[in-house]
Amino acid sequence: MNPLKFDRHRRLRRTDTLRKMVRETFLRPSDFIYPIFVTAEGTGIKKEIPSMPNVFQYSLDRLDEELSEVVGLGIPSVIFFGIPKEKDAVGSGAYDEHGIVQEAIRQAKKSYPELVVIADTCMCEYTDHGHCGIIHDGDVDNDESLEYLAKTAVSQAEAGADIIAPSNMMDGFVMAIRHALDEAGFANIPIMSYAVKYASAFFGPFRDAAESAPKFGNRKTYQMDPANRREALREAASDVGEGADFIIVKPALPYLDVLRDVRNNVNLPLVAYNVSGEYAMVKAAAQNGWIDEKAVVLESLTAMKRAGADLIITYHAKDAVRWLGEEV
Template sequence: MIFPETRLRRLRYNTVLRNMVTETKLSVDDLVMPLFVCAGTNVRNPISSMPGNYQLSVENLVEECKKVYESGVKAVLLFGIPAEKDEDGTVACQHNGIVQQAIRAIKAEIADMYIIADVCNCEYTTHGHCGTIIDGDVDNDSTLETLAAQSVSLAEAGADMIAPSDMMDGRVGRIREALDENKFEKIPIMAYSAKYASGFYGPFREAAESAPKFGNRSTYQMNPANSDEALREVELDIAEGADIVMVKPALSYLDVIYRVKTEFRMPTAAYNVSGEFSMLKAAEERDWIDGARVMMEILTSIKRAGADIIITYSAVDAANILNGIK
């Protein structure tokens, strides 16, 4: 049938019916809040390019996690800013590393908070790259050993999930091997499988103090023009033992999220990254858009594309809306 017999607006006139036939439903359970922990005490440094986000010392991070948990968001993704850095990022592997301290402190206060530990070296190296530099570039295979050691240390501290974001070839398999050897076979891996060399990371590099001191990351992060390659990356990570695969960034890569979910039917995460968040906030501050409405539209689009998990700096704000608080 066609018009006038078929009138699709019949399903839109009533709020109750509109809700009944809503195809994509965003839930607080879908959301993960990224947080930045730094050395020191009583530190709450505003991140100028990311309004409402801070570098937090451990005790303030714990208080922030309490607020996140109370909003209904039960998972956080932790990034560390150490007091000192080194050439190959081994500072990230220390028993008393900054994220390790944070995990123990959070678990002592909020036992049920689900803690995802980002695994990478860029915050921990003096040069800002994601691994050991040999002959002017990141050496893939030596970096794997640091990543494996870091993962085990974070699991020992109490991390619930390991999330390697470095984009080294073979790192999921090496991390899985190291975790299993140390009796952490129950710890899942969420791989940043299709992580693009994107311009959307600028604010994060301020937040994590991780900008590279030379060159760029295009020899290990993906070319934004490629989506077939993303499927190859995801397939390899699954074969190496990834439990969840991720696409990063999210908003400019909705097609990749869709392709990954359709092709593999694996639990799929998407990272709504700092630049996406900051653009939204900048437009909202200038009254160019309804910030809350556009935020929810963006998150819904990521879910509609196929993401099961959405990592976003808007997690608490979105949770409050979903809970009817504002």
């Protein structure tokens, strides 16, 4: 007999089957959105990104190799980032009818019509200065940039994008894009807004992958201060009011508190972006034998779901689906 009257929580942890029966949070292949980098430079290209092992830049003629694998694994959606041949001050490659992302969208929808194709809508990959808008007097001109971002969104919708995902963090970008899409006859194309995007050091490897590092200064005048939590709710509320259909929080792991705050205050589908720096750290530690990669990745992705994410943009998507299949 035990005279003590404490609770025995361990009763529900005794066996693997019991633990699975009472599990509260689940990962599924349909939770994932897989990022793909497409380059306009040449043919036959499958170029590994040094800071992101097993992530590549693809030329269009090799894109179907990657898409076939993604679709075969049951991942329902991809998001395209483009690397153009040439860059200029106004990022004209972003809204070119035959720009690299537009061509990737057309190819993906032709090869895999049921795949949900998301277009990242920004200018940093396309401007010669690397910022997310038009520069005047050494700073990004918010309102003029909206005109170019709206043109970019419409061109991506015309190419067949299922979802427009603006990541530029200009004030009013959702309203401007929603208006432009509606005026162009794309009222049914949803906007997945990078509503809560921090000026994060965790973006470093992505800038290698997308060749989008700013040539001067930084993005702190338009991306959020990592120290701010309440500001995220203001940003999210603005985008909801302007017509967003999804809300993204980026990065994910260092901002799980923000993810939960947004979940508690916003009823739209919520997306966590498990960014390049998070991916790179896990890969580096795994390659050195310091961590169990499978266990760490699945635990991290589960944490994002537990914090409130409905969907997760992650470079781990393909591996995660394979590992989840092993656990069935």
